[in-house]
Amino acid sequence: MSLNPRLVKESFALLEPDSPRASAYFYGRLFAEHPDLRALFPPAMDVQRNRLFHALTTVVWSLDSPDALTTYLSGLGRDHRKFGVSEAHYAAVGAALLATLRKFLGDRWTPEIEESWAAAYRIAAEVMHGAAVADALMAPPWWIGEVVGHERRGIDLAVVTVRPAQPLPYEAGQHVTLQVARWPRMWRQYSIANAPRADGRVSFHVRAVSGGWVSSALVRDTEVGHSVLLGPAMGAMTLARDSDRDLLCVAGGTGLAPLKALVEQVAADGGRRRVHLVVGARRGDDLYDLPDLLRLAAEQPWLRVVPVVADDTSYEGLHGRVSDVLEEIGDFTDREAYVSGPPEMVAETVGRLSALGLPPERVHHDALHLEGRVACPHLSGYIGAGPLLTPP
Numbered sequence: 001m002s003l004n005p006r007l008v009k010e011s012f013a014l015l016e017p018d019s020p021r022a023s024a025y026f027y028g029r030l031f032a033e034h035p036d037l038r039a040l041f042p043p044a045m046d047v048q049r050n051r052l053f054h055a056l057t058t059v060v061w062s063l064d065s066p067d068a069l070t071t072y073l074s075g076l077g078r079d080h081r082k083f084g085v086s087e088a089h090y091a092a093v094g095a096a097l098l099a100t101l102r103k104f105l106g107d108r109w110t111p112e113i114e115e116s117w118a119a120a121y122r123i124a125a126e127v128m129h130g131a132a133v134a135d136a137l138m139a140p141p142w143w144i145g146e147v148v149g150h151e152r153r154g155i156d157l158a159v160v161t162v163r164p165a166q167p168l169p170y171e172a173g174q175h176v177t178l179q180v181a182r183w184p185r186m187w188r189q190y191s192i193a194n195a196p197r198a199d200g201r202v203s204f205h206v207r208a209v210s211g212g213w214v215s216s217a218l219v220r221d222t223e224v225g226h227s228v229l230l231g232p233a234m235g236a237m238t239l240a241r242d243s244d245r246d247l248l249c250v251a252g253g254t255g256l257a258p259l260k261a262l263v264e265q266v267a268a269d270g271g272r273r274r275v276h277l278v279v280g281a282r283r284g285d286d287l288y289d290l291p292d293l294l295r296l297a298a299e300q301p302w303l304r305v306v307p308v309v310a311d312d313t314s315y316e317g318l319h320g321r322v323s324d325v326l327e328e329i330g331d332f333t334d335r336e337a338y339v340s341g342p343p344e345m346v347a348e349t350v351g352r353l354s355a356l357g358l359p360p361e362r363v364h365h366d367a368l369h370l371e372g373r374v375a376c377p378h379l380s381g382y383i384g385a386g387p388l389l390t391p392p
């Protein structure tokens, strides 16, 4: 069986307009044929449905970038260990996926397209399963963590610090999935907001969003001493090892978390790169971490923090959306850029940086999609709840 990336992409583009119905059909068929698999997923499947298509989009559009695809799928495979996914599950998901594509493409489905999808799926499943097997030799499927800090920084925002019971390996800029005792099987993604610390503690910036069960529980019902579960670290928005360029970090809201981790990493590496950290918020009082950032900037001559507020005329400082003020702040064309925040803000900022002349390989982003947020089709990343494509 051979893989033709063009056929996979073209046929997937035909399916995209029908993605909500196709996703519902996929899960319906999967659970009808394998009722035992239902127990791996959370009771509410809304986030899950987006998640499947987001992951498929990432895989399909990365078919021509084998390294990025392998990194993504390996992370996914390691992450799926926490669901107790087995090799047989991969086969069940593969069959349901092909059945879904066949049904929704109708007479546009050809034996060549089927062959290409089967090959793509087989390769993806092998990478995910292989990474999971290798990971099982050295790491647990999930980590138990004790909440050791809980700071309310606003009506709907908290900085939550957790100490994992065992060492949790990660790099600055990565994210993990997190589960609270109150909502079993409901995993949500959060970036770790600090560079690795000697005592292993990890901090998260959490905004309680409407309809966000896990984020609300973390902000409103979590106290020091509570336990949470953490999945393995994932994501490629880490410091580019082969570059010593100065950095431009552009944050929107709690998207600040991974960028703060990168800033701390630059400090841990000796502060040899200049960093401009542009921090966007809707209102002045949404700049929930500004005192800490300004303290860091006062200590570190290589760091400049630029707060920007979009919707608050009483704010005494720079006004606008982060994507619109970059040119005013400086010329960043020779820098390595990192962008994190709401999907629309990431898309706008990435577009603006490209228009300003930054080549795409120097613009890093890792669109996270937390509860209640809609995926931005051309950005990579994946949503975290139950198993995804569960495994192939």
Ligand SMILES: NC(=O)C1=CN([C@@H]2O[C@H](COP(=O)(O)OP(=O)(O)OC[C@H]3O[C@@H](n4cnc5c(N)ncnc54)[C@H](O)[C@@H]3O)[C@@H](O)[C@H]2O)C=CC1
Residues within 6 Å of the ligand: 189, 190, 191, 192, 205, 206, 207, 251, 252, 253, 254, 255, 256, 257, 258, 279, 280, 281, 282, 286, 308, 309, 310, 320, 321, 322, 323, 340, 341, 342, 343, 344, 345, 348, 349, 367, 368, 369, 370, 373
């Ligand atoms: N908590 C975490 O660990 C992480 C969160 N994120 C994402 O960051 C986002 C944070 O949400 P909130 O704190 O509620 O932020 P928010 O919705 O209050 O927005 C923050 C900033 O983004 C700007 N913005 C919004 N829409 C824009 C657009 N279309 N173009 C340009 N700028 C725009 C706003 O002007 C503001 O400066 C969420 O989407 C979350 O998924 C991303 C990475 C990590």
